[in-house]
Amino acid sequence: MAESETARLGARIRAYRTMRRLTVRALAGAAQASPSFISQLERGQTSASVGMLRRIAQALGLTVAELFSDDAEVGHRVVRRAERPALPAGPGARKFLVSQRPLRDVEVYAGELDPGASTGDEPYTHGDSQEIFLVLRGRVAVWLGPPGEAEPHALGPGDSVEYRTSVPHRAVNDGDETAEVLWVVSPPTP
Missing domain, CATH: 1.10.260.40 (lambda repressor-like DNA-binding domains)
Incomplete structure (x- = not known):
């Protein structure tokens, strides 16, 4: 080569x-x-x-x-639900890339949170991009801010919250059914 x-x-x-x-x-x-x-x-x-x-x-x-x-x-590619690349997630949580290829300007993730599951025990940060968290089904509380100061935002189907990825954040399914969510991050974080 x-x-x-x-x-x-x-x-x-x-x-x-x-x-x-x-x-x-x-x-x-x-x-x-x-x-x-x-x-x-x-x-x-x-x-x-x-x-x-x-x-x-x-x-x-x-x-x-x-x-x-x-x-x-490649001008286009269909990614079937079963083909989505899986990412590490906490217990009861599943996170998948919606695209198989790296995208230049945006990252889109689909996720599921079982009742009581979260994105982690503590709020986390990653880079300094814009992120939108959208609830498709279920109920999710998104906590924004540093530990001890974070404020919860209760979201239901169709609700979203936008924040910088440099702000500590954490999502918790506080409902009684599996929640389906989307994360949209622009530009992609390392």
Whole structure:
């Protein structure tokens, strides 16, 4: 593989990994590789065998062909519910990317929170982007502000709240049915 192709492949792997909020160590574990190998691959300093590329693609929820495909080559793509890449979430919570490919200007996540489940024990931050949290079904309290000072905002179907991702935030399903929600973040956070 030519040096520039190796660098492009590494950049794509890094983009897909960060979009899925995986650490280098997490991707390495899922692909049965060392973290230093994944880091070198992402920086274009080494190449990978076909078998390794298959394991990396599988860990990222992609095909090997998609690792080599430029975004510009594909004008559209349908992502079925069962094909959504899953992200780490707390107990009783599920979070999925709505797009298989990294998007330049926006991230969209679909999620489910079982009754009593939350996005974490404590409010969290990530970058300094705009985020919209939209409840599609159920009832969710979104807490905004630092621990001890956070204020809850009760949301029902069709309700949303907008905030900066630098503001500590946490969502809790305080209803008695599984809640379906959307997160929209612009620009995408690292």
